[in-house]
Amino acid sequence: MLNESFYHALNVNTDQCTGCTHCMMKCPTSAIRIRDGKATIRQDWCVDCGECMRACPVDAIYVAQDDFARIFDFKVRVALLPAVFFGQFADTVSDERIHAAVQEIGFTHVCQVEQTADVITRRMVQAQGEMPDKPLISPFCPAIVRLIQVRFPALVDHIIPIKPPIDATSILYKQMLIGQGIDESDIGLFYVTPCAAKIAAVKSPVGEKQSVINGVINMDFLYNKVQQLLIQQPDVGQGMALEIPPIPHKGALWSLTNGEADRMQGRCLAIDEIHNVIELLDQLETTDQITDVDFLELRGCDEGCAGGVLMSRNRFLIVERLRKKTLSMKDGSLTDNPAYGAALDYLDEHLTLDEIHPRSIQAFGADVGQALKKMQQARNLMCYLPGIDCGACGAPNCQSLAEDITRREANLSHCIFLQRTMEKHRKLSSDHAIRIIEKTWGKDRLDKDCRKKGAKYEGK
Amino acid sequence: MELTYEVEGGNFSKAGHASSSIKKVLKQLNVDPKVVKRVVVALYEAEVNVVAHAYNGIITARVEQGSVSIEVRDQGPGIPDIPLAMQAGYSTASAKVREMGFGAGMGLPNMKKNVDVLNISSQVGVGTRVELITYF
Structure with missing residues (x-):
């Protein structure tokens, strides 16, 4: 059992908090107590799922993000954007315009997070043949990985030790830029996150020593900035011949429910929303109902990342738009993109996660x-x-x-x-x-x- | 510490309630997850046996520092030939029960495999008593 201290992205603004119990009642690990009229979060039990933030009626729970101005510390400023970001905008707003707006705000490069999905899928399918403990569990959602560590420690060996798209893509992109002769210290990778768990995963990674990501920007913050820019400067990106590299179609849907399960082998289940996940993991530990399942895609949020706490739009519409948008995009694989070349080999060697350790909640102490x-x-x-x-x-x-x-x-x-x-x-x-x-x-x-x-x- | 659960014969949707609850207790006590798994697998088999074959049963678990002993006592048809029932694959389950995914004839063999001590006594027409002991 490791005794590490974990970074948590969720914080309570004690000026706002009215001490109303909503968050305390929703917390899936019972990590919240009210003291002196304010919610307090037990750090070693929190898995950063964001349920408390969703439940708070007065917006007293917030996700700490890095100062946006920090991006200007770097010459090359990369925005790592997950596909769900694009699903928030109206159909009439093209991806080109969104890219242009993000660059107008200050980034020099826009990198789509899910582009490494195919590489990862291949390795995960390979792992399916090599790992004995079935069902295997997806390593994608950091809230779920942490939930398993604290509440289902016996299942940590079921988690496939392959890095999820955000880690894989940031490694690949950074390596590609270095290959272009850019000095490593000039490169700033900023992940635009749909949830709190991903921030925590970047700040204190599980199964990885240190993340290559330099900072994290909340998705609602960037959404507001882009939306405002699109309204105030309607011509931004208009007539710009912006070349968006092709992204594997199925990869763009990776973070939605069934995005992974659809691509794995055997009997695969996709379960979203943390209480549903807990119910399933409980059954998996006890009964024999779940024994002939090969793969579990488990996500903390309803509708996967489209339902992240930092998303600004209705999750069902985001899913619908993203599916439609993806179909109209150029389908292609990473290997089609000559820019990556040697960086892909580098990624292949750095795709495995280190061992994931249990860190169970010890309500009554260790002895x-x-x-x-x-x-x-x-x-x-x-x-x-x-x-x-x-x-x-x-x-x-x-x-x-x-x-x-x-x-x-x-x-x-x-x-x-x-x-x-x-x-x-x-x-x-x-x-x-x-x-x-x-x-x-x-x-x-x-x-x-x-x-x-x-x-x-x-x-x- | 003693924990007691009632088991209702024929109610498959509730089968696993006692196992799940004892699992929770052992986890909270920081018993090695591998041991917890063994106890729970064995108890679940026993619980399903009561549901599948008996009219009702009582599960009593005694958790101590270093061991968990569980007694599963039922009122039911009893087991006429215990050595035969211990054979892998031997089953008396009806087709209806098998259709539900139970009754593969692995119940008792699985229990034996997962616990340190397995005691069975049975009286035909009265009931069966199964004792499962695991040390940790």
């Missing part, structure tokens, strides 16, 4: 004997807790509160129902009870406030 004691203690505590799972104690459910108590991170009196019982038996004064609630929910949290969301003067 089995101690854990057994704490678990028994938690089961005893559950006799007293009401099982209402209301979240008013600042933990997502009674079970989590019981576990927190065994770790001395909370007390039984955090439960508002037990407080009433304690008051009735005169074991707790009402002043003390209020103080406990204020500790969880913040001072003055229970005072009248007409400006809160949904109240009389909301927003004033």
Whole structure:
């Protein structure tokens, strides 16, 4: 078990956070607690899936990105753009115009992330023949890789150790630029991300020592910039003879649901949305229902990357547009592009991921004997807790509160129902009870406030 | 620590409930994932056996530091010939059950393969008691 510290892209803006429990209730690893009226994320349990950000009604959870101005630290500024970015724009906006707009904003090169899909597929199919533990699991979605590390450690050996398109393409593109005689220190690779998990994967990669990517830009940020530019300068890219290198058709759809499963061999399942994935992995560990499946494409977001938390448009429309757009593009493979040449051989040698280690959530600590004691203690505590799972104690459910108590991170009196019982038996004064609630929910949290969301003067 | 689960004969959609719950407990205790897998595979087989053959059953798992012992006791037809039932591929499952993907005759052999101790006793017309012990 490795004890590494992981970079997390998801942060809570405590000025915005109203301490409303929405995020806490949605977190698939129960990593969120409310303390002093604000959400706090347990760093070692978080998998960066972004469910909390999606659930937040006041936009208090945000994805930290690199300062955009950093791109100008480099002479050669490459925007690594995933296909879903293009799916956000109206049919009337050509890919050429989008490329031109991205360059107008400051990038010198636009590189489509999924262009290495064919190379990766070939290697993944090859791995299918070599790896004994079926079903094999796609390494594509970083939230899922992390979820498996923390919640399904027995399944890490099922993950195919091949780098996903973003890593493969950045290695290839950088190598190509170096081959053109550009100094390595002049090259800045910036990934435009549809989600938080991918940022975390770049900042602290799993199965890789260091990413070649220099920075990460949130996709909603770039979308807004491009959209604004297209409106303010309608002629941008107009009449420009921009040569967009051909991209393998199926590759462009890689990040959508079924994008990988369609191309692997045997019985393949594509599952999207993290709770669906958890349900399946649970069954995979227990029953024999999933035994004759060869490959699992697992994605944290509904509709794959089109449903990423940093996407600005309706995910179903993005999927529909992307499928249509792809058909009208020039189909081609990487090997058709002479510019890559020797860089492709280099990529072939650098496509394998290092070993992926489990790092299980240890709710009761690492020692089995101690854990057994704490678990028994938690089961005893559950006799007293009401099982209402209301979240008013600042933990997502009674079970989590019981576990927190065994770790001395909370007390039984955090439960508002037990407080009433304690008051009735005169074991707790009402002043003390209020103080406990204020500790969880913040001072003055229970005072009248007409400006809160949904109240009389909301927003004033 | 003792955990108890009821198993309902004939209810295949619920088969695996006890295995899943015990898996969760063992995982939380940081038992080696390979051991967890063995325990769960064996228990799942036992659970499905009760669902497939018996009227009802009770699963009692005792988790201690270093071992997990599970008793699966059912009220059902019983096993007339235990050595025969232990043979790989031998099955009494009806065609209907096989159609559902159960009854390949690997239940008991699979259990034996995955646990350290397997004890079976049975009385025809009364029921069967299976004990599965795994050390870790």
